[in-house]
Amino acid sequence: MQAILEMRNITKSFGGVKALDNVNFKVLSGEIHALVGENGAGKSTLMNVLSGVHPHGTYSGEIFYQGRNCTFRNIRDSEKMGIVIIHQELALIPYLSIGENIFIGNERAKSGVINWEKTHQDATKFLNKVGLKENPNVLIKDIGVGKQQLVEIAKALAKDVKLLILDEPTAALNEDDSNNLLNLLLELKKTGITSILISHKLHEVTKVADSITILRDGATIETIEVKGGEISEDRIIKGMVGRELVDRFPKRTPKIGRVYFEVKNWNVYDPQIEGRKVIKDVNIKVHKGEIVGISGLMGAGRTEFAMSVFGKAYGRQISGQIFKDGHLLTINNVQQAINNGLAYVTEDRKTAGLILIEDIKHNVSLSSLKKISKRGIINDDEESKAAINYRKKLNIKSSSIYHKIQNLSGGNQQKVVLAKWIFAAPDILILDEPTRGIDVGAKYEIYTIINQLADEGKAIIFISSELPEILGICDRIYVMNEGRIVGELAKEEASQESIMKCIMQSNRGRY
Amino acid sequence: METAKVNPERFESIGYILRSNIRQYAMLIALIVIMIFFQITTNGILLVPMNVTNLILQNSYVLILAIGMTLCILTGGNIDLSVGSVAAFIAAIIGTLIINQKMSVISAIIIGLLIGALIGVWQGFWIAYVRIPAFIVTLAGMLLFRGLTNTILKGLTLSPFPKSFQSISSGYIPDFFPFFDKFNLTPIVVSIILSIILIFVQIRKRRAKIKSGMELTPDFLFITQLLLTVFAINLFAYWLAAHKGIPIILVILGVLISGYHFFTTKTVPGRYIYAVGGNEKAAKLSGIDTNKVLFFVYLNMAVLSAVAGIAFSARTNSAFPAMGNGFELDAIAACFIGGASATGGIGTVIGAIIGALVMGVLNNGMSIMGIGIDWQMTIKGFVLLMAVAFDVFSKNKAK
């Protein structure tokens, strides 16, 4: 097979810091090529160079695409050649319809007037191709992330894509949606579309990839040809981190104490839709030193539950009680929640977790300003020290504590969110998908920190859609489905099957 | 790779700090260039001691408003359109109280400031708690308070104010060292004391930082900066000394500017303002009462509008219906020239002050040159656009 793309000696610096250093990257026509590497390895940057986000002239090296030397000045240039990138963060417009989004910038129009009939027809055609059964008139904001991801692909198909680049497309998807998407990639491969897939979920990579290129610290380490043969995740990890990773989860002997945190009879209504109950009679308790998982499918209501507990940051007509160490708490806003020792690490770092235009230092201190100030005046030294400390501890890849968040790689942004809440020194830590977009090595580091916090006697609630992760680090697991707790499993009895069984049974019980 | 990580706090951050402040340095340099330009074209009149004092007196109201407007813009690119009308309204009330009701100047000023605060509560309530966009609430306020000003003044001009009131904007601190006839020694003494304190404090700060391993600027940069600042302070003091001394309004301005600079850069509520503008949702989930922040910012703006109204009426020695027309635009322009971001979260008080001075020097310089008001506006509009364009370009380049 011949190469559709060859990137040669790509070097890209950001103000003196080299993000890419002489990277070579070759993709064969019609294959699915996985691009893997640790957070900040330069994967997204490499793809931004390819697609013209970083225009020609801002990097050195050459790009050969379909045998031609390309000098893209912007995304439009690369799209004209059939290269379409779907970014780590989706770029759909929430208040426009699916159909409008598919053809945005590429409208079905005649002399500037949009042909709605054709828009509708063609949209339906592309939606069929990606296997999405939705009316093109539905607004984007009303469909889930899984479906949105499919719309993104339909949008790419509408642009006559030949080389499709997906940057962590499944980071926010559940198992089903992820599988769906991967199968779609395999389908597209049959029609001759080449894909580049960036992912930290290595089981997906081993499932679909024909070849795998590994980046580390901005340099190509190796390209592995899969060639029908199986490739183990451990083999990839070794290339990524440069050493053997013995365990995925750090060992720990839990020291579980008395009941420390309890939520009783928790009910929450949807803030938008009148009368729709989102959380129904939820009761949970967490002991001191315990890591309690909440498992469930996407949309089970876990985030809604966590946020409603965290100072009523979500929902309406919330009822129920929260106890800490046997005492009833009155929590009506986030401030009170924090004062009572709660912390909530959001699943949505960009819109709800970070101030992107500020630097690491100001983000780490944001929820702990009271702690590092006296009579309202911030102690600058203490603030810097905290930032330096966490930057080192969590290994946040950045030039300094003054690195702006928007210029950090996705995984490193996630580490800043974690740093912020660990610095707040809570007694009860609610983690919502804390390892989303984080590489395997860093995941291990984060699990270690979570274990440490638990061993210090904190109560930890761990929400995750990745079953292996929940099974790997939690001492006890609640299973949530459609706003209810439908099962509680001790570590010994928990398995993928037993969790799925709880969900299935609850579904059956209702019909 | 390991070696590159040894102590990154020390190396790269110098570049980061310089780059993130480039806008302010650039505007400061622009201000100096503009001053030199007019110094030449006006045959040296611009920087004649009397005109320097004049510059301050003329622009005091914009400087005061620009401080408050910075906070508004910081919270998310919101602007307050009502400041001119509120200033006029307060001036009208104070004028009525002092001139018609013969109330004492002090009580009238206190009442004026209180009413300013009430206006702030009114507008802050709608903006922060009902969540009507600031643009709309203050547009309504602009009409509302303009209307009320006219009602109070019945369309007439109130004048004159007593001497004590006028002195706010035209009085000087008495000379404590009256050794010379035409040379007021007080500013020189003050500036020398200030210089010594400045040098002392800066060196001590630097030592502490070096000790904790967090010093970022190299020696020569630190020394140059310090010397230039000291030079500027003393030059300025000389100008003041050569004309009647320290204007009272300058003292008020100094207190306001340094107070708000400290507030925005060093305090918790100041940081909250930046956080709300940077990402309101994240700020809320970090435990910040975002409504309270917004409320405070507009309350503050209304009080500063009242202060500006007092300063302006003291200077013009009158309160009149059309007073304060266009103030809001001057203040907003100052903020944006000074590097504030139209989407919030970025901007500084010092930047806005520099921006206001750029506008002030342009006004003053062009007037001395005899350029008509029409061309002055055209040029100011152009400068505003270029300043912001420069910002956009330099940001794109950094990418």
Ligand SMILES: Nc1ncnc2c1ncn2[C@@H]1O[C@H](COP(=O)(O)OP(=O)(O)OP(=O)(O)O)[C@@H](O)[C@H]1O
């Ligand atoms: N605009 C920018 N300015 C400065 N540094 C940047 C910028 N964009 C990226 N970087 C730096 O370049 C490096 C590579 O980032 P990149 O986003 O490519 O990583 P990644 O491999 O995609 O990581 P992740 O898996 O976490 O998404 C990081 O160290 C990041 O901080």
Ligand SMILES: [Mg+2]
């Ligand atoms: Mg990335």
